[in-house]
Amino acid sequence: MNDADVSKQIQQMVRFIRQEAEEKANEISVSAEEEFNIEKLQLVEAEKKKIRQEYEKKEKQVEIRKKIEYSMQLNASRIKVLQAQDDVVNDMKEAASKELLSIGQNEHVYKNLLKDLIVQSLLRLKEPAVLLRCRKSDVYLVESVLGSAAVEYAEKEKVHEPEIIVDHVHLPPGPSHHHQHGPSCSGGVVLASRDGKIVCENTLDARLDVVFRKKLPEIRKSLFSQVAA
Structure with a gap:
């Protein structure tokens, strides 16, 4: 090669x-x-x-x-x-x-109402002697119905008429423009046992509070049920 x-x-x-x-x-x-x-x-x-x-x-x-x-x-x-x-x-x-x-503007109506409130309070307390407190302006009306209230209570309970002592300390006066923020009372009475251990507050304001508390669900339902729906 x-x-x-x-x-x-x-x-x-x-x-x-x-x-x-x-x-x-x-x-x-x-x-x-x-x-x-x-x-x-x-x-x-x-x-x-x-x-x-x-x-x-x-x-x-x-x-x-x-x-x-x-x-x-x-x-x-x-x-x-x-x-x-x-x-x-x-x-x-x-x-x-x-x-x-x-x-309170109708004296006759208010006088009868005070008597009924006193009787109702006596029936709740069931005490032989009680202390009653009211507005200063209502003293004369309260004193005018004490006797009939005590008799009515005694007849209903079949007991002796109770001793009712009107306290010299009074409930606050009715609400007014002069005392808008102070304590006030629209009327009614407060009864207590002599020792003060049992108290029955039967003022118009207290009864209004009770009614509102009981009826509040119905009031709300009546006013706002359509809104909620």
């Missing part, structure tokens, strides 16, 4: 080696690019997932804030409604309290 043949074979071998190297390099390049693309896709998906999770977290926070704000506004509205309802009821009670003053 001459030099030309040897040179030709060497060149063929070089070309073959170079071709293999190029093919191998291409394979490595393609493989590297595939791995890069896969890794890039994984990173992108991971970032997308992270962003989605972050968005969902913020979305939940926004929803929670909305619910809290709605709940606070709803509670505030309910409080305003309840306050408005209380104002209406209190206005009704105040109006009723003012109406009590008109009872």
Whole structure:
């Protein structure tokens, strides 16, 4: 084999080696690019997932804030409604309290009412001797019915007439523009046992309070049932 043949074979071998190297390099390049693309896709998906999770977290926070704000506004509205309802009821009670003053303007009616209140108090106390307290302006009316009240009680209970002592300490006067913020009494009586351990408050104001407490559910239902519906 001459030099030309040897040179030709060497060149063929070089070309073959170079071709293999190029093919191998291409394979490595393609493989590297595939791995890069896969890794890039994984990173992108991971970032997308992270962003989605972050968005969902913020979305939940926004929803929670909305619910809290709605709940606070709803509670505030309910409080305003309840306050408005209380104002209406209190206005009704105040109006009723003012109406009590008109009872004392009719002396005959008020005198009979005082007698009935005294008898009722005696029936509750069932004491042989009691202390009676009333407004200073009502003393003369109270004293005028004490005898008949004691007789009526004694007949109902079949006992001796009780001793009724009118206290020199009086209940507050009726409400007026001059004493708007001070204690007041629209009328009626307070009876107590001699030792003061048993007290029967039978003033018009106390009876109004009792009626309002008992009737308050009915009053609220009557006034506000349509609003609630």
